[in-house]
Amino acid sequence: MDHFQYRNGILHAEDVPLPAIAAAVASPVYVYSRATLERHARVFQDALKPAGDVEVAFAVKANPNLAVLRVLANAGMGADVVSGGELRRALAAGVGRDRIVFSGVGKTDAELALGLEENIGQFNIESEEEGIELSAIAASKGATAYCTLRVNPDVDAGTHAKISTGKAENKFGVPIDRAPAIYARLAALPGLRLRGVAVHIGSMIADLAPMAAAIMRMGELVGALRGNGHVVTHVDLGGGLGVRYRPDDAPPTPTDYGAMVARATKGWGVRLMFEPGRVIVGNAGVLLTKVIRVKPGATHPFVVVDAAMNDLARPALYDAYHHFEPVIETNTTFTANIVGPVCESGDTFAMARDCGVVGAGDLAVFRTAGAYGATMASTYNSRDLVPEVLVDGSRHAVVADRIPAATVMGAERVPDWLG
Ligand SMILES: Cc1ncc(COP(=O)(O)O)c(C=O)c1O
Numbered sequence: 001m002d003h004f005q006y007r008n009g010i011l012h013a014e015d016v017p018l019p020a021i022a023a024a025v026a027s028p029v030y031v032y033s034r035a036t037l038e039r040h041a042r043v044f045q046d047a048l049k050p051a052g053d054v055e056v057a058f059a060v061k062a063n064p065n066l067a068v069l070r071v072l073a074n075a076g077m078g079a080d081v082v083s084g085g086e087l088r089r090a091l092a093a094g095v096g097r098d099r100i101v102f103s104g105v106g107k108t109d110a111e112l113a114l115g116l117e118e119n120i121g122q123f124n125i126e127s128e129e130e131g132i133e134l135s136a137i138a139a140s141k142g143a144t145a146y147c148t149l150r151v152n153p154d155v156d157a158g159t160h161a162k163i164s165t166g167k168a169e170n171k172f173g174v175p176i177d178r179a180p181a182i183y184a185r186l187a188a189l190p191g192l193r194l195r196g197v198a199v200h201i202g203s204m205i206a207d208l209a210p211m212a213a214a215i216m217r218m219g220e221l222v223g224a225l226r227g228n229g230h231v232v233t234h235v236d237l238g239g240g241l242g243v244r245y246r247p248d249d250a251p252p253t254p255t256d257y258g259a260m261v262a263r264a265t266k267g268w269g270v271r272l273m274f275e276p277g278r279v280i281v282g283n284a285g286v287l288l289t290k291v292i293r294v295k296p297g298a299t300h301p302f303v304v305v306d307a308a309m310n311d312l313a314r315p316a317l318y319d320a321y322h323h324f325e326p327v328i329e330t331n332t333t334f335t336a337n338i339v340g341p342v343c344e345s346g347d348t349f350a351m352a353r354d355c356g357v358v359g360a361g362d363l364a365v366f367r368t369a370g371a372y373g374a375t376m377a378s379t380y381n382s383r384d385l386v387p388e389v390l391v392d393g394s395r396h397a398v399v400a401d402r403i404p405a406a407t408v409m410g411a412e413r414v415p416d417w418l419g
């Protein structure tokens with residue numbers, strides 16, 4: 001359930017009609033719903049309750065907007081970060097430092113040092129080499145880095161090849177058969193407190209079976225590590241749960257996922273950690289766009305919208321589907337190619353799509369744009385970075401006017417009603 005619904009024939013974000021946002025702010029523009037963000041955070045946390053001692057860290061990469069992060073921090077989420085920039089954003093949004101987990105295969109010395117200086121909760125180490133570097137930096141500072149070792153379980157998540165992370169050929173983690181030896185080596189190093197293992201097999205996973213298979217392998221590994229005399233208190237099971245993009249998609253629900261996890265980890269006696277991204281924010285955002293014009297095409301008309309691949313890269317990168325709907329409800333449909341203005345044929349949101357009829361000047365949305373949307377935007381073709389708006393009931397505010405990430409922090413707007 002999200003809070004983007006038609007009322008009196010007009011698509012609203014919570015209580016705000018979308019035409020009001022286009023008129024007041026701009027088009028294209030990302031629009032997020034605070035109520036949906038809070039609902040998804042609550043549903044996910046509740047779904048994991050049967051699994052016992054659980055910690056949930058939102059994967060900041062999915063939507064690093066400060067206002068969004070603040071909503072999620074207030075809703076009790078920690079943060080999974082993959083760069084110094086994301087770490088700073090999490091802190092700026094008020095995430096407790098002990099609730100920050102640092103993942104990523106290429107943390108630099110400076111980023112490792114930043115994590116130590118900020119005293120974050122956990123580093124997920126992705127290689128023996130990284131562990132040795134972190135140990136040296138921690139020891140030189142007289143600090144302790146609480147860590148897990150990220151393991152590559154060689155499980156096919158059944159997702160798009162570009163977002164699969166748990167197969168042997170992927171760059172992430174250490175091979176599971178080498179994990180006991182690497183764990184033993186790192187556990188003996190100064191400055192590191194290795195307390196468990198981590199796994200994340202990919203994103204947009206539409207089937208629980210590979211996740212269950214990965215968890216089973218992790219369970220065996222925990223047993224082997226304990227057999228070798230290690231104390232294992234934490235297992236990070238990552239994120240990756242898929243969401244509904246097409247109206248008839250039926251991905252596993254957080255409740256299905258929580259029940260599976262509870263069954264699969266029964267008796268482990270550890271704190272379980274999770275790093276959900278898409279499932280929290282995906283359907284909490286839409287990309288609102290305006291039709292520039294409709295031009296004839298060889299097979300179908302081209303609907304040229306003012307959003308483009310630089311604003312929402314997923315269709316161009318992964319052939320991803322984003323549901324396209326007119327803001328003014330209509331029962332009349334047509335089949336069209338939906339394209340942006342950028343000078344590449346890859347700037348195509350959909351080919352031969354059946355959708356509600358739109359014409360020049362009409363507003364429409366791409367749904368499920370809250371995850372990996374604005375965060376992957378660029379200025380390609382010298383287009384402005386797309387603005388973002390947060391809606392809360394009948395209020396709305398611009399929450400980012402797309403200042404480059406390096407300078408973002410104080411500059412990105414957070415409305416005073418966010419608290
Ligand atoms: C280490 C890690 N954790 C969490 C996530 C979040 O994934 P998702 O947005 O699919 O839940 C990702 C992205 O795939 C990731 O690489």
Ligand SMILES: N[C@@H](CCCC[NH3+])C(=O)O
Nearest residue numbers: 061163203204314371372
């Ligand atoms: N950017 C990808 C997801 C990447 C997941 C990050 N590990 C997407 O839009 O689907």
